[in-house]
Amino acid sequence: MTKIAAKKVRRRLRFRFSFKWFLVYVFMLSLVAFTALPIVYMVSTAFKPIDELFIYPPQFFVRRPTLINFSNLLFALNSSEVPFVRYIFNSVLTASVTVGLTVIVSAMGAFSLVKYKPPGSNIIFMIILGALMFSPHVTQIPTYMVVNSLGIINTYLALIIPKVAVAYNFFLMKQFTEQLPDVLLEAARIDGAGEWYIFWKIVMPSLRPAWATLIVFSFVANWNDYFSPLIFTTSQTMKTLPLALQTIAGGLSIARAGAVGAATLLMTMPTIIIFTIMQAKVMETMVHSGIKA
């Protein structure tokens, strides 16, 4: 008797439990849908033929997908101005060189400040913490003046050098380097390894999750960076993708919406690809040890 009653109660409990979970899933999936909606819309716009772009109210999904927007973007726009491929080349070159340099420079600096602690390292830490709070836009104007006086306006250098010594990257590397055991370095020194050798063969390989995270963040930031190419370059041949996107979108006409969609899709692809490659590592490092209070 009591047994049956207990069973009943338990079943009811389980039912309520799963109903609660059902609600949770519905809620979460609707949030996911809401977040992903603009992206889905952008992708479907990129594949829309011209007559579908003009439908009002706009249709969410594409009915007859075509690749015409992409071929327009890559070939038809060539005749008028700078070939679109040139923008892609500029973006890839500046973003990858910047990311490479910033990873090496930040890792070296963090390694030095954490493991050697030369006099004055505390002051540098303070500067970095302060710099984390600064908006780049406040210093954009004087940076322009500095870049101008160095005489590198309108070169690839102007797009790369100012973005190498970024405080946030340094901070991230510092947090990870602190977890590296000193014993490892001592052992290498006893075996007669030079400091440079230690850095490349021991420190860098053990900090792989750190620089994987850094590569993702830094690449996303540089790839999407709109301000520095706008300010530091003057000729059309030096512009990068975000600016090209604006040029294409210029005029706000609906007919261009397809080309804009295609360009935006091309632009977001690399960040999404890099993120999915590095995803497992980034999530792990962020969740476990990354930036914790």
Next chain:
Amino acid sequence: MKRYMLSMKARRIRDGYLFVLPWIIGCIFFFAGPILLSIRLSFSKLIKVTGFQMEWLGLDNYMRAFVYDVTFIPMFLEVVKNMFVNTPLIVIFSLFIAMLLNRDIKLRGLFRVVFFLPVLLGAGYVMQQLIGYGVDKESIEVAKGMLLPREMLLYFGPRVSGFIQLFLDRFTIILWKSGVQILLFLSGLQGIPPALYEAARCDSATEWEMFWKITLPMISPVILLNIVYTIIDSFTDFANPIIDFIYQTAFQRTEFEYAAAVGWIYFIFILIILGMTFGLMKRYIYRTGK
């Protein structure tokens, strides 16, 4: 001949400086230098861009923002209002999501990636592109059409439908801006020792009590971190009208001095807000190991 030998300690210091040198050079040229220049610039009148030729002007640029410029103060108040409304909403919402994700929910990986996706796109111009050229708005329109049929909106009348529209608009902003906060909260939640919950359960505490008495105090440092992050994030945001204003003033009307002054006013305001946040939160922060 006496050979000069560095001691072990001196050599290590030298090596340390060599490793950090590239970063310091970059920092002096492209961070510290520009900061000092920008302070000077905000108090002076620029004569020539190339040689940094400036003329001391005193507080004129600052006066201009508060006294002469009619657009600045209303815009500033609007930005402040938005910040005060959005920051608590973003923090509460991301805590809520993080707590859901912290349970053994299925498809956890998918949820994590999707909620982080806006950070990838939103870090830059693409986000602005999506909003600016109406893609986002259109998609919201379409979504509204799917979620709420037009007749329903008509039935409720303009006030309610306007309210729903406002809610949806703000909701998208919050959703798109809470990626990093969710991750930070997740890391904080995973740092809470499960033994605490077990002990509480033995004392027959409810979930509700456990949330207020265990979860909240234990993640209070992360809450502070997230508030700070959200404020700074809104400061550097693209959609922020003041940032846009600074950019327009500097590079389209080439009034560098005025733009620098506005930038500093805004920055000092943010510093005050952050200081107040720290001051207020200090007594509610629970520190372990004390």
